[in-house]
Amino acid sequence: MIDLQRDGAVFVLRFDHGENRFHPDFLAAAQSALDEVEKAEGPRALVTVGTGKFYSNGLDLDWLGANREKFEEYLRSVHALYARLIELPAPTVAAVNGHAFAAGGMLVLAHDAAVMRDDRGYFCLPEVDLGMSFTPGMNALIQARLAPPVAHEAMITGRRYTSGQALDAGIVGQAAAEADVLPAAVERAASLAGKDGSVVASIRKYLYRDLLAALRGPVLTPAAE
Amino acid sequence: MIDLQRDGAVFVLRFDHGENRFHPDFLAAAQSALDEVEKAEGPRALVTVGTGKFYSNGLDLDWLGANREKFEEYLRSVHALYARLIELPAPTVAAVNGHAFAAGGMLVLAHDAAVMRDDRGYFCLPEVDLGMSFTPGMNALIQARLAPPVAHEAMITGRRYTSGQALDAGIVGQAAAEADVLPAAVERAASLAGKDGSVVASIRKYLYRDLLAALRGPVLTPAAE
Amino acid sequence: MIDLQRDGAVFVLRFDHGENRFHPDFLAAAQSALDEVEKAEGPRALVTVGTGKFYSNGLDLDWLGANREKFEEYLRSVHALYARLIELPAPTVAAVNGHAFAAGGMLVLAHDAAVMRDDRGYFCLPEVDLGMSFTPGMNALIQARLAPPVAHEAMITGRRYTSGQALDAGIVGQAAAEADVLPAAVERAASLAGKDGSVVASIRKYLYRDLLAALRGPVLTPAAE
Numbered sequence: 001m002i003d004l005q006r007d008g009a010v011f012v013l014r015f016d017h018g019e020n021r022f023h024p025d026f027l028a029a030a031q032s033a034l035d036e037v038e039k040a041e042g043p044r045a046l047v048t049v050g051t052g053k054f055y056s057n058g059l060d061l062d063w064l065g066a067n068r069e070k071f072e073e074y075l076r077s078v079h080a081l082y083a084r085l086i087e088l089p090a091p092t093v094a095a096v097n098g099h100a101f102a103a104g105g106m107l108v109l110a111h112d113a114a115v116m117r118d119d120r121g122y123f124c125l126p127e128v129d130l131g132m133s134f135t136p137g138m139n140a141l142i143q144a145r146l147a148p149p150v151a152h153e154a155m156i157t158g159r160r161y162t163s164g165q166a167l168d169a170g171i172v173g174q175a176a177a178e179a180d181v182l183p184a185a186v187e188r189a190a191s192l193a194g195k196d197g198s199v200v201a202s203i204r205k206y207l208y209r210d211l212l213a214a215l216r217g218p219v220l221t222p223a224a225e
Numbered sequence: 226m227i228d229l230q231r232d233g234a235v236f237v238l239r240f241d242h243g244e245n246r247f248h249p250d251f252l253a254a255a256q257s258a259l260d261e262v263e264k265a266e267g268p269r270a271l272v273t274v275g276t277g278k279f280y281s282n283g284l285d286l287d288w289l290g291a292n293r294e295k296f297e298e299y300l301r302s303v304h305a306l307y308a309r310l311i312e313l314p315a316p317t318v319a320a321v322n323g324h325a326f327a328a329g330g331m332l333v334l335a336h337d338a339a340v341m342r343d344d345r346g347y348f349c350l351p352e353v354d355l356g357m358s359f360t361p362g363m364n365a366l367i368q369a370r371l372a373p374p375v376a377h378e379a380m381i382t383g384r385r386y387t388s389g390q391a392l393d394a395g396i397v398g399q400a401a402a403e404a405d406v407l408p409a410a411v412e413r414a415a416s417l418a419g420k421d422g423s424v425v426a427s428i429r430k431y432l433y434r435d436l437l438a439a440l441r442g443p444v445l446t447p448a449a450e
Numbered sequence: 451m452i453d454l455q456r457d458g459a460v461f462v463l464r465f466d467h468g469e470n471r472f473h474p475d476f477l478a479a480a481q482s483a484l485d486e487v488e489k490a491e492g493p494r495a496l497v498t499v500g501t502g503k504f505y506s507n508g509l510d511l512d513w514l515g516a517n518r519e520k521f522e523e524y525l526r527s528v529h530a531l532y533a534r535l536i537e538l539p540a541p542t543v544a545a546v547n548g549h550a551f552a553a554g555g556m557l558v559l560a561h562d563a564a565v566m567r568d569d570r571g572y573f574c575l576p577e578v579d580l581g582m583s584f585t586p587g588m589n590a591l592i593q594a595r596l597a598p599p600v601a602h603e604a605m606i607t608g609r610r611y612t613s614g615q616a617l618d619a620g621i622v623g624q625a626a627a628e629a630d631v632l633p634a635a636v637e638r639a640a641s642l643a644g645k646d647g648s649v650v651a652s653i654r655k656y657l658y659r660d661l662l663a664a665l666r667g668p669v670l671t672p673a674a675e
Binding site for chain 3 (some may be wrong): 352353354356357358359361364368372373374375376377378380381382383446447
């Protein structure tokens, strides 16, 4: 489901479970892998990557449908993954090998940098078309990482961004051919791995203190309660 | 003064009163028209458009000069129009057929999307050159919808943005020839009309909760009081 | 160390002290020069410029090393310079003739506009590579003036921006050849000098009220205390 490999200073966390939706087991495995990255010694940086057509399609709606009573607890664990990346004492790069939709797109936004495949795959926040709203933590994450006109268009229109459009919008910082997405992300991560992880984390924690508070606060908006 | 027509899923609200300054009758007519859009059934989206050289030049300074005792009440009604658009349960597109100045430019910013005429007409916040400040609600609207460097330049320098410059700055999302501005806005609105208006409004209301609070708060800044 | 000249409506404040690091005498001289600009009559605007390869390299780490007990007082005086520019009743333009690093880069961000030399020199926030964090006031300044993806990359990766990259990122608004940086900044300042300085200051003070509060609050982040 999730596989962590270290190559020199770069850890590659590969999501390998179809659409890479956030099943509770997936979330637990991701947290365990991040424990390992956090405990490691020496210069290090993290790359996350999916498999095939999907980086991640976000919430596991099938599981949620069968476990409605765990809705809030589940959303808290998704928030916790975003918060974990923001607090991770190492630079992070998303290798967006395919679709990054909804909560999976927001996972991209929780990284320090992102490289996106340029021939196929979209970044998309389709909640508006699914009749869903964004949690306070998700609102805070999107607003903390995207310019106001981009956040508006992504959230209100559910636009599907190609890599070129995502690059222009500042959603990702780099585009690459399919075969080059992971190597480019690893190269970017290696270039950042020399930074003191505790300093990186310290800067992020203060910069995003309001976001982190929102990710640890209520998962329902007042209107949705 | 104001005319509302429905063509399929798209309502076109045309401002047709010279410079389309916000006379109290204009504001009341706009609110009535938005009542009608809100009450309508089925998929729908709204386009607003001016006439001739003007989208809107903003506050009706002549009327204000003759009714100084109504200054705050008047500004509250301008704020209310912005808030109404942000809460409208339907996607909204501004067809910027000509000048969008001051409070008229801010009206553009209260829409979900904007198409701007590419041969003539400016987006401009000239308050600095008129010796005026921005109300707390106007500050919040501009800051909620524009990237920081754009908000700064627009507010502090009073720059007149052509459509190309407004596009680059993220003030509008599309430019079109004069004859194509309204058709392009209608096409954009039609493409958004299928979204569930109540979901659109719900997402906007939480995303812009601080802005909506500012639009309903005091209309004078502490310094101006 | 610092020299103030008036040419018509434009005051040129030249920093001429090597790397133009913020020695306490430098900060005091800058404040005195700004007193003079503030007291002057008639239309006016300010240009700041460095000399040779440096606009400013920021904090005077040598002085700080020898005066550790004055750390907080010193940071307060740096914050005060940023706040002074934001409140100055005149438009301000940075002529970025060379390196603008760390607190010197943030000084650029405290101006209304900036022109950057296009063949050499970087804008860079290298704190992450120096093991330093940003004060609450510095966080607020960077976040108030840069789009979220730009603030993130600048602060977390310590990227060195050339003038072209800084222009694309919205860090500066104009690039120019070495010999044209100051003339272009003076021309830009002259074009803004006709604005009523008290209105400019009034708009800035409300727009940046949270930033000004942060610049006057604690200089240490909770984590650093």
